[in-house]
Amino acid sequence: EDKVVQSPLSLVVHEGDTVTLNCSYEVTNFRSLLWYKQEKKAPTFLFMLTSSGIEKKSGRLSSILDKKELFSILNITATQTGDSAVYLCAVSGGGSQGNLIFGKGTKLSVKP
Amino acid sequence: NAGVTQTPKFRILKIGQSMTLQCAQDMNHNYMYWYRQDPGMGLKLIYYSVGAGITDKGEVPNGYNVSRSTTEDFPLRLELAAPSQTSVYFCASSYSSHGEKLFFGSGTQLSVL
Numbered sequence: 001e002d003k004v005v006q007s008p009l010s011l012v013v014h015e016g017d018t019v020t021l022n023c024s025y026e027v028t029n030f031r032s033l034l035w036y037k038q039e040k041k042a043p044t045f046l047f048m049l050t051s052s053g054i055e056k057k058s059g060r061l062s063s064i065l066d067k068k069e070l071f072s073i074l075n076i077t078a079t080q081t082g083d084s085a086v087y088l089c090a091v092s093g094g095g096s097q098g099n100l101i102f103g104k105g106t107k108l109s110v111k112p
Numbered sequence: 113n114a115g116v117t118q119t120p121k122f123r124i125l126k127i128g129q130s131m132t133l134q135c136a137q138d139m140n141h142n143y144m145y146w147y148r149q150d151p152g153m154g155l156k157l158i159y160y161s162v163g164a165g166i167t168d169k170g171e172v173p174n175g176y177n178v179s180r181s182t183t184e185d186f187p188l189r190l191e192l193a194a195p196s197q198t199s200v201y202f203c204a205s206s207y208s209s210h211g212e213k214l215f216f217g218s219g220t221q222l223s224v225l
Contacts, residue, residue, distance in 0.1 A: 004154070009152075031212070032212055034212060034213070036214075041218045041219055042116075042202060042216035042217060042218050042219055043155075043202075043214075043216050044216070045213055045214070045215075048212060048213060088154065088155070090154075090155075092212050099157050099160075099170060099171065100155075100157070100212070100214065101154075102154030102155045102156075103154050104152060104153055104154045105154060
């Protein structure tokens with residue numbers, strides 16, 4: 001069965017800390033791995049990763065994929081209270097062309 | 113830019129009632145999706161569509177129906193609502209296949225009592 005596992009499920013840090021969120025997967029016919037940020041409402045797209053070892057960066061956020069070991073990490077440096085959210089990892093693959101397989105998410109709380 | 117618009121934002125149903133969740137997108141995306149998100153769980157795909165007139169089941173389709181008469185609209189119908197359908201529902205669309213780079217609506221919080 002295809003699955004995506006995120007860890008930790010929740011995390012509390014203080015402003016200025018650096019955090020690393022983990023996502024491991026077992027998905028047939030892997031195509032890509034995506035990270036989303038979900039605040040109170042809809043998830044918003046952060047990164048899409050398709051190739052191993054190539055880091056994607058956007059400001060203080062960065063992500064990398066390891067297709068051999070089947071995992072990805074999302075790093076956030078110099079965290080701010082506005083980074084507080086649930087971070088979702090999703091993998092495109094499996095048997096259905098319409099299906100993104102989502103992990104349960106990591107709830108990040110950044111305290112002042 | 114409107115993007116993906118979902119209505120209503122909140123709804124309370126009694127067991128056995130029916131309702132339609134509306135979803136419209138103005139980005140001319142061919143691919144549209146309905147997900148549900150239960151507390152502490154990832155999003156689960158209910159139904160998806162790859163274009164007008166074409167729909168297919170996702171992971172959790174039971175108790176739901178969809179139609180796609182136009183590129184813009186993708187309503188989700190709940191027949192005979194049950195407490196197990198209490199959830200947050202998200203409509204999404206994408207310009208590429210395989211559900212990548214989804215653009216989400218703001219969600220519908222549905223409670224079935």
